[in-house]
Amino acid sequence: MPYEPTLTLATPEDYRFSANLGYLMRSPKECLHLIRDGRLYKALPLDGTPVLEIGADDDNRLLVAFADDRGVPSEDVRAASLAYIREWLDLDTDLEPFYRLAADDPILAAAASMHKGLRLIGIPDLFEAMAWGILGQQINLAFAYTLKARLVEAYGTPVSCAGDTCWTFPQPEVIAGLEVKDLLPLKLTVKKCEYLIHAAELIAGGALSKGRLQELGYREAEKALVRIRGIGPWTANYVLMRCLRMKDAFPIDDVGLHHALRHVTGSDAKPSREEILRLSAGWRGWESYATFYLWRLLY
DNA sequence: TACCAGGATATGG
DNA sequence: CCATATCATGGT
Structure with a gap:
């Protein structure tokens, strides 16, 4: 049509x-x-x-x-x-260097070839990126989507879209005004409710912003995020990767990454941190893209 | 039906 | 500093 x-x-x-x-x-x-x-x-x-x-x-x-x-x-x-x-x-990213290194990399070659033309889909809104990271902690991806849908349909804004409904993600100002008991019916853990509200307060109050994180650079931005309650190394790197678009962000604790590495190497055990660092040594500066492409091997 | 999931934190050694 | 318990629902 x-x-x-x-x-x-x-x-x-x-x-x-x-x-x-x-x-x-x-x-x-x-x-x-x-x-x-x-x-x-x-x-x-x-x-x-x-x-x-x-x-x-x-x-x-x-x-x-x-x-x-x-x-x-x-x-x-x-x-x-x-x-x-x-x-x-x-x-606006030139992927030529990534494809060049991936072509000679035993871990990345197949994924890069199979999904050539894929770009790292971002989450431009900082609160959405942090919330999505928090929601996704320690649960399977399908359940994470269920939780996100509940949150969005409770506190986001519906917009008529192609005869259906598209939603916009809840504003941090809205979530900052909630209490744990408001979010519990969505079946988040109490801690995730607290993390979510706290992150919303930081952003709504201006104490945390995308622009300020961008200025810090990868290492310092990671530190700043990890200092926030509920944001550990995984979530920090996830946010830096999907929202700040820092190409060297690397969620090394990611279970999906571990599964993908097992799939590629044929190993039956979860790779150790040292093993991952060894396998990823050649990805310097492209860790986020490498991770994103490896995720594509899983579904 | 068990097992585990895109982790983080609190606690105890 | 490292190991372990806890969260807690739901997908497969």
């Missing part, structure tokens, strides 16, 4: 829209975007919450339409939407 794209967006030579949709479709419980007939829909967390419909043409360009019935938005909103897409889908 043809549609009239309002905007077109050039992508890098090695970009493949379908490879990225593959990642975005990994959970049927995802509530922050939806995919229909090869097109991606999302309500952007920007002023006016524009709803985007994103497809691709044969020349590997992204075709962007505004999928709500409010007509074409203002120039400002269009520009902000394009900027959001570039960041979310990571259209």
